[in-house]
Amino acid sequence: MRIAVCVKAVPSAGSGARLDSASKRLDRSGDLGLSEYDTHAVEEALRLRGDDGEVVVVSLGPERAADALRKALAMGADRSVLVSDAGFEGADLVLTARALVGALERESPELVLFGQQSPDGNGACLWAAVAEKLRRPVVSQAAELAVEGGALRAKRQTEFGYETLRAPLPAVVAVSEAINEPRYPSLKGIMGAKSKPQEVLAAGDVGGAGDPVTTVLALTPPPARGESRRIEDDGNAAEAIVEFLAEKRLL
Amino acid sequence: MIRPADYPPPAVDAVVAPSDPEPVEVDVAIVGAGPAGLAAAIRLGQVAPDVSVAVLEKGATPGAHLLSGAVVRPGPLRELVGEFPSYGEVQGEAVYLLTARRALRVPTPPTMRNEGNVVVSLAQLGRFLAEKAEAGGAMVLPETAAVSLLIEDGRVVGVRTGDKGRARDRAPGPRFEPGSDVRACVTILADGTAGHLSGAAIAHLGLGGLNPQVWALGVKEVWRVAQPLRRVVHTLGWPLRAGARWREFGGSFVYPLGDDMVSLGMVVGLDYADESLSVHDLLQQLKTHPFVRGLLAGGERVQWGAKTIPEGGFLSLPRACSAPGVLLCGDGAGFVNVPALKGVHLAVETGRLAAEAAASGDIASFDEALRSSFVWDELRAVRNMRQAFGRGFWAGGALASVMTLTGGRFPGGDRRAERDAEQPVVGGAPRAYPSADGSLTFDKLSSVFAAGNRTRDDQPDHIRVARRVPRELAEMWTAMCPAQVYEVGAEGDDGHVELHVIPSNCVQCGAITAKGGRLTPPEGGAGPEYTIT
Numbered sequence: 001m002r003i004a005v006c007v008k009a010v011p012s013a014g015s016g017a018r019l020d021s022a023s024k025r026l027d028r029s030g031d032l033g034l035s036e037y038d039t040h041a042v043e044e045a046l047r048l049r050g051d052d053g054e055v056v057v058v059s060l061g062p063e064r065a066a067d068a069l070r071k072a073l074a075m076g077a078d079r080s081v082l083v084s085d086a087g088f089e090g091a092d093l094v095l096t097a098r099a100l101v102g103a104l105e106r107e108s109p110e111l112v113l114f115g116q117q118s119p120d121g122n123g124a125c126l127w128a129a130v131a132e133k134l135r136r137p138v139v140s141q142a143a144e145l146a147v148e149g150g151a152l153r154a155k156r157q158t159e160f161g162y163e164t165l166r167a168p169l170p171a172v173v174a175v176s177e178a179i180n181e182p183r184y185p186s187l188k189g190i191m192g193a194k195s196k197p198q199e200v201l202a203a204g205d206v207g208g209a210g211d212p213v214t215t216v217l218a219l220t221p222p223p224a225r226g227e228s229r230r231i232e233d234d235g236n237a238a239e240a241i242v243e244f245l246a247e248k249r250l251l
Numbered sequence: 252m253i254r255p256a257d258y259p260p261p262a263v264d265a266v267v268a269p270s271d272p273e274p275v276e277v278d279v280a281i282v283g284a285g286p287a288g289l290a291a292a293i294r295l296g297q298v299a300p301d302v303s304v305a306v307l308e309k310g311a312t313p314g315a316h317l318l319s320g321a322v323v324r325p326g327p328l329r330e331l332v333g334e335f336p337s338y339g340e341v342q343g344e345a346v347y348l349l350t351a352r353r354a355l356r357v358p359t360p361p362t363m364r365n366e367g368n369v370v371v372s373l374a375q376l377g378r379f380l381a382e383k384a385e386a387g388g389a390m391v392l393p394e395t396a397a398v399s400l401l402i403e404d405g406r407v408v409g410v411r412t413g414d415k416g417r418a419r420d421r422a423p424g425p426r427f428e429p430g431s432d433v434r435a436c437v438t439i440l441a442d443g444t445a446g447h448l449s450g451a452a453i454a455h456l457g458l459g460g461l462n463p464q465v466w467a468l469g470v471k472e473v474w475r476v477a478q479p480l481r482r483v484v485h486t487l488g489w490p491l492r493a494g495a496r497w498r499e500f501g502g503s504f505v506y507p508l509g510d511d512m513v514s515l516g517m518v519v520g521l522d523y524a525d526e527s528l529s530v531h532d533l534l535q536q537l538k539t540h541p542f543v544r545g546l547l548a549g550g551e552r553v554q555w556g557a558k559t560i561p562e563g564g565f566l567s568l569p570r571a572c573s574a575p576g577v578l579l580c581g582d583g584a585g586f587v588n589v590p591a592l593k594g595v596h597l598a599v600e601t602g603r604l605a606a607e608a609a610a611s612g613d614i615a616s617f618d619e620a621l622r623s624s625f626v627w628d629e630l631r632a633v634r635n636m637r638q639a640f641g642r643g644f645w646a647g648g649a650l651a652s653v654m655t656l657t658g659g660r661f662p663g664g665d666r667r668a669e670r671d672a673e674q675p676v677v678g679g680a681p682r683a684y685p686s687a688d689g690s691l692t693f694d695k696l697s698s699v700f701a702a703g704n705r706t707r708d709d710q711p712d713h714i715r716v717a718r719r720v721p722r723e724l725a726e727m728w729t730a731m732c733p734a735q736v737y738e739v740g741a742e743g744d745d746g747h748v749e750l751h752v753i754p755s756n757c758v759q760c761g762a763i764t765a766k767g768g769r770l771t772p773p774e775g776g777a778g779p780e781y782t783i784t
Contacts, residue, residue, distance in 0.1 A: 012311070012703065012780055030782050031312055031378075067312075184415040184428040187275060190392050191305070 001053040001147065003045040004109035005077065006100055006130065007038035009061045009068035010120045024216040025090055026120055032064055034071040037115030039182035041175050045113050046076045046183070048147055054078045056107055060088055060099045066198055073193035074185035081107070081199045087209025094213040097129035102206025104134065111152065114174040116141065124174075131172035139165055140174040253721050255728075255767025256672040260715035263769050265451035267399040267411060271432035277305045277390075279609050280409055280435035282397040282448055284308035285317055286373070286595050287581025288441030289380035289391075290331055290602030291609075296387020299610040304389040305433060306381075307412065309396035309759075311776045314377030315703075316443075316759055318471065318558040318784040320504050320514065322368045322483055324596040331603060336379050337369040338508045343482035347542065349489040354542035362590040362633070365483055370506050372473075372514070373595065374781040394776035397442070400451050400577075401432060407456075407576035409434040410448065415774050419709045437609040441581045441602055444559045445761030447771050449583030456577075458569040463670045464585050465567065466559040466765040467501060470530045470733045471516030472701075473508065473783050477549030480507040484546070485592075490536045490682075491519065498524050498674065503537050504592070505546055508783070512553065513546065520562060521765040522669070524677040526726045531557065531733035532684035535692040539685050552693065555701040556784040557733040559761040560594070561585040565634040573617040578605040586626060590633050600626050672767040676723045695735040699756050703780030704734075706755040706773060714754050716768030719747045724767075731766060734758045 009032035020027045034042075045055045057072040057080040059065055069080040083099045091099065104112060112134075117124035131138035143162070144155035147169070156163040157176050185193070203209040231240045245251045279295060281288045284306050292306050310316040328335050344365050347354040381391045396413040412430040417423055440449045445466065453459055487502035501519035508514050517534035537543055561567070563585050572579040580586065580601035587594035604624060608617035621627055687694040693701070714736065716728070722739065725748050729737045734756045740749030757770075758779045764770045 012782075031780070033311070181426045183426050185394070186428050187392065187395055187412050187431040187433070190395065191275065191390055194390060 001048065001050055001111065002056065002107065002109045003048060003053065003111045003113060004056045004058050004104055004107050005038070005041045005045045005072065005113045006126070007042065007057055007059050007069065007072060007115070008035045008118045009033065009059065009065035010035045010118055019219050019221070021219055023090070024219050028062070032061070032068045034068045035115055035118050037117055037119065037177065038072075039075070040177055040179055041113040041115045042072045042075050042077055043180045043182040044145055044175050047180065048111070048145065056081060056109065058100060058103050058107070059083070060091065060096055063200065066200070069198065070193045071185065073196045073198070074190045075183055076189060079197040079199065081201060083201045083206055085203035085209060087203040090212060092212035092214045093123055093126060093129055095210055097126060097133055098210065099206050100126075100130050101133040103201060104130070106205075110169045111147065112136075112170070112172045114172070116174050116176055127172055127174040134172065136170055136172050137167040138172040138174070139167060142173050142175045143178045145173060145175065145179065253676045253723050254673055255676070255724060256670060258717040258720045258724060258767060260717055260768045263715050263771060265399050265447060265771070266402050266455045269401045269403055269408060269432050269434065271411070274409070274432035274434045275305070276434045278302040278435065279304045279437045279439060280433050281306045281439045281441055282410060283441040283443055283446065283581070283583070284310070284313040284381055284391055284393070285377060285441060285443050285581060285598065286380065287583070287598035287602035288439065289313070289377065289384050290599040291439050291441060291580065291606040292384035292389040292391070293331055293380065293387055294603045294606035295610060296384065296389055298607060300388055302610065305435075306384060306389055306391045307395045307397045307410065307433065308391065308393045309772045309775055310393060310778060311780050312378070312393050313381030313391055314374040314782070315393070315780045316778055317373040317377040318469075318556040318781055319373040319595060320471075320506055320516065320592065321371050321373050321595055322365050322506060322593070323371050324593060325367070325369050327596045327599040327603065331599060332380070332383055335371075336375055337371045339369060341365040341368050341370065341483050345482055345484055347484065347486045349486050349540060349542065351489050352541065354486070354540070360590075363485065363592065370483070370508065371595075372508060372783045374784045396772035396775040397433075397448055398430065398772055400438070400448055400455070401434065402455070405575060407438050407452070407574065409438055413772060413775055417711050417774075419711060421711045436576070437614055438577045439602075439605050439609060440577060440579050440583055441598075442583045444561050444582040445764040445770060446583030449579055450764070452574070452577055452579060453569050456574045458571055458574060458579070460566060460568045460570050462563055462566040464561055464563045465520070465522060465671050466761065467518050467520045467562050468530045468557065468559050468731070468733070468760060468762045469516050469518040470534045470557040471514060471555070471784060472534065472552050473512060473514050473554045474547050474550045475512050475553050476547060479510040480505065480513050480546060482507070486537075486543075489540070490533050492525070496524065496677065498522050499528070503534070503543075505543070512783075514784070515543070515546075518560065521559070521671040521762060522674045524674055525680065525682070526676050526678040526723050527681040527730050529684065529730040529733070531695055531698065532682070535687070536684055538691055544691065547691070551690075552701060554703075554781065554783055555693070555698040556779060556781050557758055557760040559765060561587050562589050564589055565630040568630070571618050572601075572621060573608065573614050578608060578614055578617050580605045586630070588629055588633055597626055597629075600624060671765040676727050678723050678726070695733060696756070699734045699758060702758050703782070704756070704758055704778065705780065706757065706777040708755045710755070710774045710777060712752060712754045713771045713773040714752055714757060714763060714768060715771060716750065716752065716763055718750050718752075719743065719745075720750055721746070722748045725750045728763065728766065728768075731762055733760060733762075
């Protein structure tokens, strides 16, 4: 089975990424790493791949994103496809979906996996837009996934309990973090990643870029933290905390 | 009298026999993607393009664990790679002696002059050099900690990489990934200050020099500022104490990173005595000085980090930097010019020479090459200068004080041959550090966050340290650690206290190795993620 995993290179924890008020975008000039959400999708793809299957990592991003994709290759994915073109700079949800769909159509995978969301954009709906454009069924929040006889069976995590669904392949699935524990790349995996095929596509290869449909109107930093009290532990911190909670009628 | 050395850590066995039936095999294995290791990898690509080279780096990415001032002598780097990313040449410089309220300009001593030197971010330089090394054919392997030396018949035959996915109790977890043996014809150890395998090689192969290594601890912050700083600034004096019994040798630096950022830090020799000394909090205190506060006006902190600096100098170098199968270079071997406050150019040069020795097939030629290089002359000259400058703060005079800026002890065999851990702990004079206001001054935990640290909470403890110790010692370690790794626990019947260790806070500075414990590498990929330090 050919499985495509759509992933995103996001600013690393230490990169101190900031919102740039001039461009109204997140400043992504620092280190980029593979989104943690997406490592769950890569892991699930590797688990479902089977002996004669293939896992292709697909992404839209700057050329520097190739390093982040290499992490997925080090985990065991077979190759990567990166759509990188100035025409997609500042792409919104709709434009990003168009780029990914262009790349996915070249691959015609039986299963497309996503992480539930990205830690920077936090849209949590790209998978839906891609499924819509591909005209394929979509399952989100998958906490368990199995493929049997040309169909998938997914257990969805919802606020009220679990829901088990069946959908025909090809399909799009967004996995939840509960689905698995992503493996560590082995040393041999990290070494081997460098020689795996890493394709870079331009806008023309995926049906052209275009203009974003949405416009960012304003960026506002989160409100400053409200009233807080700092309790220094002089041996009575526990009592002081209980007293504080009681005072606020939280106990 | 309490000395950290009297409470040794549990033994660390960092030497093993090869055991992996399917080892990774390369011609040259380099431990550490810092300026020394990457210079070695780049040079190997230039002189021996057919030689297979692997650079093992414990950080999440090359540069993630690199931190320095840094004002760099550009010569060796330019010779190796041509142009490199920097914040330009030093435009001017000044040294100030601080009192609690005032800043007195003093002459810049000759060893500290920075004309023609350039300001860099070592974390950024590491990323650049890693790209160069890969372009030259080396494999740079991040998230890979080298935890043991492989020794067979008295010869170093490679290293073993660390396991991943073990639980706190070291039991393999659900995603356990065992480490590998990396077998190599030549292993170049470039694992930096307080380097785990450099230390193991020096101890196991009997390579120790005349003096033991000693260290200073540096804590630094990068600030985005409103007013550009046009010069390189060093300070000494306050908030360190002048009294000889405190043995507080050090100072601060403020360097411009372009027009809108500065890098500032505090460096103190780890032979200090005061149990309440905290370099992190001294840096916070320094920022409250009117002079320093003025430089930061209207700014905000961008990043924070900490790292030790080997300060033993010439007499603490290993007696040989080559042994069968292995070469030592950079900070791990102690190549730092303390009075000049410089080590990056020496790391690059010793890394380059190690590569040439490895490529020549006669690795013992490395020691001869070191002796005939500028490195040897430069460090020897520093050693000979020590007679001119006495120790102590006032007694030594202003010039001598400047010369000892980062705790440089000019270690002569007769005058100083003690480990930092052998200095007695002196209590009873606690310092009053400013409390954290979250804008100018910060506590340790928020600082660890600003280092980008993302160590998994339940990974095995990588810090070896005695766990039942006198209260004074536990207090000293607690104050010393810039990352709040240690906490003083309950007192037992024997009058000793329990030392609690929170290894996930650790930013790999190495101070505990100097002061009586032993830092070992964490799981690969853990620790800070410095980007601009």
